[in-house]
Amino acid sequence: MPCDATRSVRLLLGTLAGCAISLTLLAAPVSIPLLHRRLSPAQEQKKRQKALEKELQSPYRRWLNGPVGYIITPQERAAFLKLTTDAEREQFIESFWERRNPNPGSAYNEYKEEFYRRVAYANEHFSSGIPGWKTDRGRIYIMYGPPDEISSHPSGGTYTPSPGTLPYSGPDSTTMETYPFEDWYYHYIPGIGENVKLEFVDPTLTGEYQLTMNPCEKDAMAETPGDLTGCQGGVSIGPIWNPTEVLNPSQLSGSGSGQGAMVTSTMMPSSMDEFNRLDLYAKIFQPPQIKFKDLQAVVTSLLSPQQLPFKVRVDYIKITNDIVLVPITVQMLNRDIEFQNKDGVMHAVLDVYGRITSIGGRVVDTFEQGITANVPQHDFTSYVNQKEVYQRIVPLRPGHYKVSLVIKDDSNGHMGSTQIGIDVPQYNDSTLSNSSLILASQIEPLPTNEVGAGPFVIGGTKVRPSVDDTFTPDQMLGIYMQLYNLGISPKTHRPDASIQYEILKDGKAVLNQTENAATYKDASEQVTIKKLLPVRLLTPGNYTLQIKVRDHIKKQSDVQSASFRVEPERVGVSNPRQAEANNGHGQG
Secondary structure, three states: OOOOHHHHHHHHOOOOOOOOOOHHHHOOOOHHHHHOOOOOHHHHHHHHHHHHHHHHOOHHHHHHHOHHHHOOOHHHHHHHHOOOOHHHHHHHHHHHHHOOOOOOOOOOOHHHHHHHHHHHHHHHHOOOOOOHHHOHHHHHHHHHOOOOEEEEEOOOEEEOOOOOOOOOOOOOOOOEEEOOEEEEEEEEEOOOEEEEEEEEEOOOOOOOOEEEOOHHHHEOOOOOOOOOOOOOOOOOOOOOOOOOOOOOHHHOOOOOOOOOOOEEEOOOHHHHOHHHHHHHHHHHOOOOOOOOOOHHHHHHHHHOOOOOOOEEEEOOEEOOOOOEEEEEEEEEEHHHOOOEEEOOEEEEEEEEEEEEEEOOOOEEEEEEEEEEEEEEHHHHHHHOOOEEEEEEEEEEOOEEEEEEEEEEEOOOOOEEEEEEEEEEOOOOOOOOEEOOOEEEEEEEEOOHHHOOOOOOEEOOEEEEEOOOOEEOOOOEEEEEEEEEOOOEOOOOOOEOEEEEEEEEEOOEEEEEEEEEHHHOOOOOOOEEEEEEEEHHHOOOEEEEEEEEEEEOOOOEEEEEEEEEEEOOOOOOOOOHHHHHHHHOOOOO
């Protein structure tokens, strides 16, 4: 259907179906105020509602606003809301449960298991039109476990309060007609006190018991003229299941509405006064203290200066669709390590400890290794400016993991630690894909008896990554990457894919070379790129390497890039690659 100018205003207001908007129409003067007009209050509300619904679709948001909201501390909640990536959120969740683990480091977390057992119990026994974990009884059960005693009155009926018990002001032996209610007794709740009594009332007769602060809430005749129990004008509070709310005594107001909350401790009048009840109520909904691992200590250790700094690099090499080889490479500067002179040989020892855990807290792998460095004293001046490298290669299934590393210098006790989240990719057989693009300080073939074993070994090649991607003119710039799922020509039985290498400095190409995958040795669905470039051909500065792959058979393409830096040559410094080889460093 053609669009004419007389209908442009109506089209811009939303009746665009079946019409193509021309550039002239978009440029019409009337469109400018329409595009910037203010939304009505109803439209603003609808916009906010949509944004909220989209936000709540996140599984991490549902985790935060679920039962965990009862036990998460305000500090933890604030920290979680500041996270920006899913990897950070998953690492936070894993650490959240680990801080509460009675046996830190154990694959079985008794606290977590008990927590979700309580949630399941609450859903099974306390549901009433809403999930059991959202009810008041469910919340208390999840936070504090089963009470020591329960006095249940599921049908309500006649109830006689103890003589003189506050806040009843009626005569002795006065009876009242009650709604269904339950009294829960806890002998002791850490951080709360002894002999804690909680009362739940069902004023709507729907099975949803609400925690009440005022014992008069269960009096079905409280507002009836002539009521002799003295239960009138009780204090109440609105629904309390929402884990995002922080409740405090200043929020208490109003008269008995049947939607309140009650906390009493002991059966003595002194504990029934208003101030004690308000104080107890404020405490009962605070998240339980973290018993097993102090959060402040954890945060302090993570923020404290590292006495032994180091850098970490993680790469991914496909083995099968279900298994990925994950080299974890650690690099330290020799000048940060303390060497001791032993008979003319400079000696140092580093202890490396690592642990890999799944998002559920299961320990996948642990490793310990001692790294020994022995350097002749006459070579030490140049050697101290080089780097120590360690690598651990772990086969992992695709998924999210946390890697924890601690390194200690045996000579002076200095330590460094870090925790990083990693995402092991899922490979498939239909899409052009690749391994990590590794910039290496060393790439060389291995003897047959060393193939497939040891650190820095990928298949039949030794690949030593440059963790900080920094090179000097006396080094070779190594380029290593595997390509997967290339299309195979039915005529040649080889791939037909162009591979373009481009090195950029300040946005300008200083090297540009293109090859065809068919020219590679043993080229098939998988091709391994192994290149060495003399760094001396590049002037000092910052560079970017781009590898562009175009599969002419599958009509698929991919681009990978990595940044690196070339440093000026240092006068009098020996070849670092030779120094590493001579001293046998980098053992994993």
